Amino acid sequence: MLEAIEKLLALQDRDQKLRTLRLEIHSVPTEIASKQKLITDSATRLETARSRAKTIEVEKKSLQIDTAAKRDQIAKYKNQQLQTRKNEEYTALAHEIANAEKLISQIEDKELLFMEEAENLAPELAAADKTHGEEKTRLEAQITLLREKENNLIIRVQEFEASRASACEGIDEELLERYVRLFETKNARAVVALEHDVCTGCHMKITAQTSLALRSDKTIVSCPQCGRLLHLPA
Ligand SMILES: [Zn+2]
Structure with missing residues (x-):
């Protein structure tokens, strides 16, 4: 075999290794980004569940306030009924009371739905919290390893590049x-x-x-x- 070809074969072997290393380095940021996206996604899922739980609490409180207001109103109507001597007015008040009671019953139905949702959400939220914590730890450890791998690859590439000139020596x-x-x-x-x-x-x-x-x-x-x-x- 010609000496020049022999040298080129040795050089090609090095260059192919160098190329593989560069491709590996190139893929690291994408791998890191995909792991970071998994962390963000699980954080978003957890945040969504938490935010829904908060909304339910707020809605429940607001419904409770509405119920209390309606009950106050009913008490006032009943008081007015005791004071009035007019039949018409008494009937009108009874009508108002019935209306308010109907509204309270509707509000309580809504409240029940929220309570059911909150009950179902609680274990979901706890699971999402636990999963997110575990996933985050696991993925962050993987990211650290990837960064370490990237640094090692960069060092190896630099070593290859530094010694390339000597591999080219004597080639036309x-x-x-x-x-x-x-x-x-x-x-x-x-x-x-x-x-x-x-x-x-x-x-x-x-x-x-x-x-x-x-x-x-x-x-x-x-x-x-x-x-x-x-x-x-x-
Ligand atoms: Zn050919």
Whole structure:
């Protein structure tokens, strides 16, 4: 194998590892964001349940105030009934009392519905509270690990980058440029093996002449189909 191809293969191996590391780093913020969204979602669910419980309390109190007011009014009407001597007025007051009692009964029905809802909501709220607490702890621990992983990956990338220059040493500049271009455009595979006269980059058969040129081991040979640099399997 030509020394230049050997060096490019070693470089490609490093560059592929570097690329994988960069892709991994790239995926970390998305992973963190999705975990943060889970925390926010569970906090929102808890907040919604809490806010509903508060609303129910407020509504119940307001209904109780309404009931008390109606009862006061009924007491006043009854008092007025005792004082009046007019039949008409007595009947009118009795009518008002009946109306107020009907309203109280309607208010009490509403209150009952709120009480039922509050009873059902209480265990739901407790469960949401517990789940949120546990989920938050679990997810935050995962986020911490992801940040740690990200830092480690960044350090490894920096190490790879720092030592890349020495891996490029002794490779002809023009060839190196060609390699870089191929690496970027051919899915990180610039130098590929020829197996049974088939390019393992594009899976096309090459001509006997190209195969012979590669076997002579005198010059750099590239695949006529995809342009990748070829080498014979070790
Ligand atoms: Zn090819």
